[in-house]
Amino acid sequence: MPHSADYRASTHHQELGPDFYDVVRPAEFPQHILRYRNQRWAERVGLGSLTDEEWIDHLGRFAPLPGSFEQPLALRYHGHQFRTYNPxxxxxxxxxxxxxxxxxxxxxxxxxxxxxxQTPWSRHADGRLTLKGGVREILATEMLEALGVETSKSFSLIETGEELERGDEPSPTRSSVLVRLSHSHIRIGTFQRLLYLDETDNLRKLLDYTIQTNMPEIWRDDEADRAAAFLEEVCRRVARMGAQWMAAGFVHGVLNTDNINVTGESFDYGPWRFLPVYEPGFTAAYFDETGLYAFGRQPDTLLWNLFRLAECLLPLAQQSSLEQALTTFEPALHREFPSAILRRLGLQSRGFEQDGALAKALWTFLHESKAPFEQTFFDWYGGLVSAHRAEQSPSANFYAQPSFQPVRAALESFAPAPQLQLDHPYFAGPTPCTMLIDEVEALWAPIAAEDDWSRFQAKLAEIRSMAEAYGAEKLIQS
Incomplete structure (x- = not known):
């Protein structure tokens, strides 16, 4: 297998032992059609020189990658689903x-x-993914990455030639297998399982593994201090992720504890949506009948999930120290949200108070005016240096309203961020790249009807142009 000299594989997760996973066999699919290959991230992990056939062999037939697992590992975890515990x-x-x-x-x-x-955890499900589900995950991750959100990366999508029956889309529907790239798949639910089973030694092992692997800088020699420091760090990371979601107008849709990664990366995309306009009650999932995971409730939900993680650490630390660690979340959220807004606007920080005042003014305007969410950030990227461009915008009438004047006044204190690229072709047009639900359906329709992927490919090119214009790789830390 050709790979770059920098390619370095690992079997690190296997060191946790068989109490944490089940060795499984991949499904054998009747067909393998490569639909998406993330070449940029393939280069980042030393797999960029794979031929398409080699790519399919490893990421569709799952021939082991040299130096990594001989057989795949289905990970074990529990979780609260819509606040009901599921073991x-x-x-x-x-x-x-x-x-x-x-x-x-x-x-x-x-x-x-x-x-x-299928795995031992499939219950009665078929273990498959619809092609539409795979396409949707690619669109979500590409868009979020371009907007500077910490997210898993869609690495590969291969259509697999099966017909699937589903209740939430026309059936039979086409099948696929997706491969995602992420810094961890350790979830809050991974810890919950060990608490539920009263496996304190394994809980200790998972805590130490996670710190050593993903956050070695917080290591403490004392176990209780280590557990509290871990919870603090997860609170900070999850707060950053939540702030980035809010600034991106993103609704994850299913914020169960098994969908929250302790490294603070957004992942596991199902019924996600982006806001057309600011609406706190906007929900993504048709089955979220009470609005539990609505846009405006996402920060509170993330904190609720972090309380569940704290409960898991009670065998290792004092309750008082864990409660203190949980107080990290809200200040981190209040710090990260203005930072995320400033990154979205391409502005230099003026300090916590002024940054927060601008974020509050903009949020109030978006709430009161119902101006198109993404259009507003696009029009005012760079701050007042983009005023003339904003005056030519389809949203220009919104900016003439009294509700925008506090935003304009707040912008006077801010300078554009260094290396701003307002001359990028992305800013030459009147409207931004968006990913509203009607657009997603319009991208899928020609694939379903005629196997026409041209609109999908064009959308990916548009997203990449946006990512270049915003300097997305400089915004994200992952």
Whole structure:
């Protein structure tokens, strides 16, 4: 297998032992059609030189990558689903396929699957992923990455030639297998399972593994201090992720504890949506009948989930120290949200108070005016240096309203961020790249009807142009 000299594989997760996973066999698919290959991230992990056939062999047939797992690992976890505890979860249609290192910063990364077949945790499900579900995940991750959100990366999508029956889309529907790239697949639910089973030694082992692998800088020699420091760090990371979601107008849709990664990366995309306009009650999932995971409730929900993680650490630390660690979340959220807004606007920080005042003014305007959410950030990217461009915008009438004047006044204190690229072709047009639900359906329709992928490919090119214009790789830390 040709790979770059920087390719470094790992079996690190396997060191946790068989109490944490089940060795499984991938499904055998009747067909393998490569639909998406993330070449940019393939280069980052030393797999950029694979031919398409080699790519399919490893990421569709799951021939082991040299130096990584000989067989895939279906990970074990539990979780609260819509705040009801479920002890019957686990990787039911996916597995951890391989681990390897980022060429640029040497951090360990997971390659994990979605739709790769049944496992001991499938229950009565088929272990498959619809092609539409795979397309939607690619669109979500590409868009979020371009907007500077910490997210897993869609690495590969292969159509697999099966017909699937589903209740939430026209059936039979086409099948696929997705591979995602992320720094970890350790969830809050991974810790919850060990508390539920009263496996304190394994809880200790998972805590130490997670710190050593993903956040070695917080290591403490005392176990109780280590557990509290871990909870603080997870609170900070999850707060950053939540702030980035809010600034991006993103609604994840299913914020169960098994969908919250302790490294603070957004992942596991199902019924996600982007806001057309600011609406706190906007929900993504048709089955979220009470609005539990609505846009405006996402920060509170993340904190609720972090309380569940704190409960898992009670065997290792004092309740008082864990409660103190949980107080990290809200200040971190209040710090990260203005930072995320400033990044979205391409502005330099003026300090916490002024940054917060601008974020509050903009949020109030978006709420009161119902101006198009993404259009507003696009029009005012760079601050007042973009005033003339904003005056030509389809949203220009919104900016003439009294409700915008506090925003304009607040912008007077801010300078554009260094290396701003307002001359990028992305800013030459009147409207931004968006990913509203009607657009997603319009991208899928020609694929479903005529196997026409041209609109999908054009949208990916548009997103990449946006990512270049915003300097997205400089915004995200992952």
């Amino acid at each position: 019957h979860l686990g990787d039911g249609r996916g597995f951890l396929f391989a681990q390897l290192h980022d060429v640029q910063d040497s951090r360990l990364l997971d390659l994990a699957t979605k739709g790769s077949g």
